[in-house]
Amino acid sequence: MTEIASFATRGRGIADNLCARSRSAAEFLSEVRVTYMSEIRAVVYGVGAMNSIVAGMLLDKGVQIVGAIARSPQKVGQDLGELIGLGRRLGVAVSDDAAAVFEQTRPDIAVIAVNSYLTDAVEQLRICAEHGVNAVTLSEEMLYPWETSPELSGELDALAKSTGATLTGTGYQDTFWVNMVALLMGTAHRIDTVRGKASWNVDDFGPELATAQQVGRTVAEFDEWVRGAQRPPTFGRNVLDALVADTGLTVKSITTATRPDIASAAMRSEALGIDLAPGDVIGFTDIDRIETEEGPVFEFEMSGRVYGPGEGDINEWTIEGEPNLFLSNGTVPTQTTTCTQLVNRIPDVIAAPPGIVTVDKLPRLRYRPRF
Amino acid sequence: MTEIASFATRGRGIADNLCARSRSAAEFLSEVRVTYMSEIRAVVYGVGAMNSIVAGMLLDKGVQIVGAIARSPQKVGQDLGELIGLGRRLGVAVSDDAAAVFEQTRPDIAVIAVNSYLTDAVEQLRICAEHGVNAVTLSEEMLYPWETSPELSGELDALAKSTGATLTGTGYQDTFWVNMVALLMGTAHRIDTVRGKASWNVDDFGPELATAQQVGRTVAEFDEWVRGAQRPPTFGRNVLDALVADTGLTVKSITTATRPDIASAAMRSEALGIDLAPGDVIGFTDIDRIETEEGPVFEFEMSGRVYGPGEGDINEWTIEGEPNLFLSNGTVPTQTTTCTQLVNRIPDVIAAPPGIVTVDKLPRLRYRPRF
Numbered sequence: 001m002t003e004i005a006s007f008a009t010r011g012r013g014i015a016d017n018l019c020a021r022s023r024s025a026a027e028f029l030s031e032v033r034v035t036y037m038s039e040i041r042a043v044v045y046g047v048g049a050m051n052s053i054v055a056g057m058l059l060d061k062g063v064q065i066v067g068a069i070a071r072s073p074q075k076v077g078q079d080l081g082e083l084i085g086l087g088r089r090l091g092v093a094v095s096d097d098a099a100a101v102f103e104q105t106r107p108d109i110a111v112i113a114v115n116s117y118l119t120d121a122v123e124q125l126r127i128c129a130e131h132g133v134n135a136v137t138l139s140e141e142m143l144y145p146w147e148t149s150p151e152l153s154g155e156l157d158a159l160a161k162s163t164g165a166t167l168t169g170t171g172y173q174d175t176f177w178v179n180m181v182a183l184l185m186g187t188a189h190r191i192d193t194v195r196g197k198a199s200w201n202v203d204d205f206g207p208e209l210a211t212a213q214q215v216g217r218t219v220a221e222f223d224e225w226v227r228g229a230q231r232p233p234t235f236g237r238n239v240l241d242a243l244v245a246d247t248g249l250t251v252k253s254i255t256t257a258t259r260p261d262i263a264s265a266a267m268r269s270e271a272l273g274i275d276l277a278p279g280d281v282i283g284f285t286d287i288d289r290i291e292t293e294e295g296p297v298f299e300f301e302m303s304g305r306v307y308g309p310g311e312g313d314i315n316e317w318t319i320e321g322e323p324n325l326f327l328s329n330g331t332v333p334t335q336t337t338t339c340t341q342l343v344n345r346i347p348d349v350i351a352a353p354p355g356i357v358t359v360d361k362l363p364r365l366r367y368r369p370r371f
Numbered sequence: 372m373t374e375i376a377s378f379a380t381r382g383r384g385i386a387d388n389l390c391a392r393s394r395s396a397a398e399f400l401s402e403v404r405v406t407y408m409s410e411i412r413a414v415v416y417g418v419g420a421m422n423s424i425v426a427g428m429l430l431d432k433g434v435q436i437v438g439a440i441a442r443s444p445q446k447v448g449q450d451l452g453e454l455i456g457l458g459r460r461l462g463v464a465v466s467d468d469a470a471a472v473f474e475q476t477r478p479d480i481a482v483i484a485v486n487s488y489l490t491d492a493v494e495q496l497r498i499c500a501e502h503g504v505n506a507v508t509l510s511e512e513m514l515y516p517w518e519t520s521p522e523l524s525g526e527l528d529a530l531a532k533s534t535g536a537t538l539t540g541t542g543y544q545d546t547f548w549v550n551m552v553a554l555l556m557g558t559a560h561r562i563d564t565v566r567g568k569a570s571w572n573v574d575d576f577g578p579e580l581a582t583a584q585q586v587g588r589t590v591a592e593f594d595e596w597v598r599g600a601q602r603p604p605t606f607g608r609n610v611l612d613a614l615v616a617d618t619g620l621t622v623k624s625i626t627t628a629t630r631p632d633i634a635s636a637a638m639r640s641e642a643l644g645i646d647l648a649p650g651d652v653i654g655f656t657d658i659d660r661i662e663t664e665e666g667p668v669f670e671f672e673m674s675g676r677v678y679g680p681g682e683g684d685i686n687e688w689t690i691e692g693e694p695n696l697f698l699s700n701g702t703v704p705t706q707t708t709t710c711t712q713l714v715n716r717i718p719d720v721i722a723a724p725p726g727i728v729t730v731d732k733l734p735r736l737r738y739r740p741r742f
Binding site for chain 2: 057060175176179180182183184185186187188189190191246247248249294296322323324325326327328329330331332333336337339340341343344363364365366367368369
């Protein structure tokens with residue numbers, strides 16, 4: 001970042017503090033910052049399948065990667081460029097000490113691709129917030145965490161506000177399950193039902209998600225797991241929470257039904273490196289449903305499973321009402337668009353006010369050749 | 372509108388004037404206004420096919436219609452409710468004196484459904500701007516008029532800013548051709564080409580558009596018309612202008628090719644009340660194309676014609692790049708979603724800053740059961 005931009009970043013903290021007293025000064029500094037921020041400085045937090053793709057995209061967009069954090073002793077100390085197969089050194093050694101990385105680099109943004117559930121991702125988000133570092137995360141619950149983890153969300157939100165950091169959960173669901181659907185809803189005069197149907201290939205997202213998706217279990221094991229109390233909220237629940245919140249309607253009831261997806265022939269899970277026999281669980285489908293006091297019903301059927309030959313990710317939404325409306329994205333490359341949205345949201349998140357800012361509150365995502 | 376809301380509306384003018392000196396006071400008044408604006412007061416400007424549907428939607432949303440303007444002597448003096456077939460009187464007499472209606476009613480918004488081209492709609496927009504009345508219009512060029520009518524846009528923009536009015540062109544293209552496509556573009560890492568394909572049924576939009584769309588002409592007449600210099604910019608041109616502007620790319624070249632759509636069997640145009648023979652022109656297809664200095668190409672093929680049996684409106688967009696992306700809305704009810712968006716944009720336009728504010732700059736459209 002140039003010297004002027006560095007001033008402008010410091011200016012942001014000043015601007016935020018000034019807000020209560022004088023908007024003019026705050027706005028002036030904010031404009032200075034936007035005008036001169038020629039290069040965004042990012043820390044890659046987590047160096048797994050997703051952030052390896054993301055790091056390459058960041059470089060393409062002109063983002064400077066100034067730090068990388070990972071827990072695995074096999075990764076710590078390695079050069080990020082070599083570790084992710086970029087074919088060249090980036091001069092960034094992977095560290096397992098997040099606090100030290102943030103203190104030394106003072107980045108504009110941390111790009112977190114570690115865990116799916118807020119309870120798992122909270123450690124990373126908290127350390128970002130403590131250091132006043134803006135963060136985008138693939139944590140699916142962070143898409144709209146207010147209803148499913150209200151206490152944790154409130155705590156992180158307050159912490160982030162106190163240091164001037166913005167925390168946002170994004171990824172595939174940002175556009176395809178929340179903002180594009182909410183936009184389609186905005187073209188309706190009257191909504192009776194909103195029904196979504198989506199699928200994603202478990203094998204695209206590494207072994208952690210494949211295990212969480214129960215790949216390779218027997219149906220009996222699956223049934224026992226479903227009955228257990230340990231299950232975090234479904235990804236679809238946060239999606240529907242965001243959609244309902246966007247309309248201002250009042251939630252009457254929330255239900256989730258789950259059915260296992262079963263292999264009908266021999267298959268292989270590349271993510272887990274195991275063969276699957278007919279009858280094995282290859283993932284599952286959640287059907288989330290929210291009924292509202294005012295009448296409209298929201299339902300989302302999401303299947304995360306190992307695909308057979310010829311299967312692709314779908315995203316289809318139907319609105320019944322006046323008029324009936326439809327949206328399809330054909331076969332969507334879920335993994336790539338998860339990474340692209342984590343990257344493309346960065347300018348919006350840096351510009352957003354401090355605290356947890358969910359994607360439904362950010363400006364409409366747009367394409368930027370470079371940041 | 373309640374008394375407090377009425378104060379708040381007056382407060383808006385005060386707030387706008389205060390802007391230059393003190394944002395705090397302006398923002399305070401703006402918040403007062405949003406909080407207490409319990410009922411929006413609208414004037415319906417033009418009482419044809421579209422605004423007859425729109426008026427019913429406005430009433431459903433809780434908007435109070437306080438005036439109606441039309442030129443036709445057959446409409447002037449009639450009660451709006453009876454004229455549009457609502458089956459009840461609204462207590463609103465249609466007037467041909469727009470200035471008098473605005474001075475007497477001082478509405479929050481004028482809903483203009485009169486003409487498609489800015490040069491035709493400018494009279495209505497100017498009178499709204501002169502009276503400080505916010506306006507939404509179906510004028511297609513107003514979707515993004517800066518490139519095709521820069522002088523007129525600049526004049527209207529300055530006038531509206533001087534009186535505190537916001538002027539916005541919306542309709543079907545707001546979501547389906549601009550904001551949903553720009554959102555899809557935002558999920559790309561790299562864009563090579565953006566290609567749209569859409570169609571609409573000329574018979575849905577009344578005789579003016581059917582005539583403008585050359586329905587019933589011979590191919591020779593059509594060719595002569597295409598060669599003529601009188602043709603306004605295509606609807607697609609403004610769409611592509613908005614999409615390219617959203618990316619910050621630099622326009623290198625702009626071309627439009629036009630081909631007639633020809634009846635292959637006997638058909639009937641309901642809008643014009645005429646029969647069409649095989650070989651007659653039933654509308655036409657424009658192919659707009661913008662190349663950019665940086666490389667990405669934007670192309671939009673739009674067909675407005677009389678439909679044969681089983682044909683429906685399509686809206687399909689394909690992005691080639693990293694990754695390839697796709698969007699389809701199946702069979703879209705173009706006419707209804709033109710009206711819904713004219714209505715659903717009203718709260719955004721009332722809340723927007725003064726001047727011409729194009730839809731790509733407004734917040735992401737959302738569904739509101741009532742305003």
